[in-house]
Amino acid sequence: xxxxxxxxxxxxxxxxxxxxxxxxxxxxxxxxxxxxxxxxxxxxxxxxxxxxxxxxxxxxxxxxxxxxxxxxxxxxxxxxxxxxxxxxxxxxxxxxxxxxxxxxxxxxxxxxxxxxxxxxxxxxxxxxxxxxxxxxxxxxxxxx
Numbered sequence: 001x002x003x004x005x006x007x008x009x010x011x012x013x014x015x016x017x018x019x020x021x022x023x024x025x026x027x028x029x030x031x032x033x034x035x036x037x038x039x040x041x042x043x044x045x046x047x048x049x050x051x052x053x054x055x056x057x058x059x060x061x062x063x064x065x066x067x068x069x070x071x072x073x074x075x076x077x078x079x080x081x082x083x084x085x086x087x088x089x090x091x092x093x094x095x096x097x098x099x100x101x102x103x104x105x106x107x108x109x110x111x112x113x114x115x116x117x118x119x120x121x122x123x124x125x126x127x128x129x130x131x132x133x134x135x136x137x138x139x140x141x142x143x144x
Contacts, residue, residue, distance in 0.1 A: 009139055010126070010128050010139035010140070010141045011048075011141070013079075013128045013130070013139065014048070014081050014126055014128045015044070015048075017074060017076060017079055017081050017128065018044040018048075018050075018074065018081065019044065020076060021074050021076055022041055022042070023039055023040070023041055023042070023074070024039070024040060024042050024050075024072050024073060024074035025037050025038070025039055025040075025072070025073045025074075026038055026039075026040045026052065026060065026070055026071075026072050027070060027071045027072070027073075028059070028060055028063035028064055028067070028070055028087075029063055029066075029067040029069065030059070030062075030063050031062075031063075031066060036059050036060075036063060038058075038059070038060060040052045040053075040054070040060075041053070042072075042074075045120075047123075048123045048126070048143075049085075049120050049121055049122055049123060050072060050083070050085070050120070050121040050123075051090070051118060051119070051120055051121075052118070052119055052121075053116055053117065053118045053119070054116070054117055054118075054119065055113075055115050055116055055117070056115045056116075056117060057115065061117065064087050064119065068086045068087045068088060069084070069085075069086055069087075070084070070085060070086070070087050070121055071083065071084050072084075072085070072121060077132065078130055078131040078132035079128070079129065079130050079131075079132075080127075080128070080129045080131075081126060081127070081128050081129075082126065082127045082129075083121075083123060083125070083126045083127075084123070084124050084125045084126070085121040085122050085123045085124045085125075086121065086122050086124065087119045087120070087121045087122075088119065088120055088122070089117055089118070089119055090118050090119065090120045091118075123143045124142070124143050124144060125140070125141070125142050125143065125144070126140070126141055126143075127139065127140040127141075128140075
């Protein structure tokens with residue numbers, strides 16, 4: 001019974017943090033196995049997948065064509081969400097891309113640029129932390 005409560009809590013807390021923010025740090029793996037990170041605008045879906053856009057000239061695009069595994073971090077004050085998953089290209093006409101455009105009104109003008117592509121990160125693992133509480137709250141969940 002306690003496990004179900006913890007799962008509910010991690011989903012509720014993570015969803016709230018995702019909804020309150022618009023930017024996060026995405027890390028990808030380069031051809032030489034170095035890690036490269038960038039701030040990206042994102043939108044969250046009800047299944048905890050994350051949508052973001054990129055251009056085909058970016059390092060993200062080049063990295064993700066070879067290794068789709070990513071990590072993603074958002075934070076606000078003492079709250080953090082660490083997130084790992086697999087990124088895949090999605091069609092720009094999907095509902096997920098529309099969700100992204102609604103969260104980032106200024107990105108609507110980029111939606112139809114042919115070199116812009118959109119990704120959906122399917123979650124594998126996440127950890128929510130709140131370091132302002134005593135004791136500190138740290139909850140993890142594996143989607144595997």
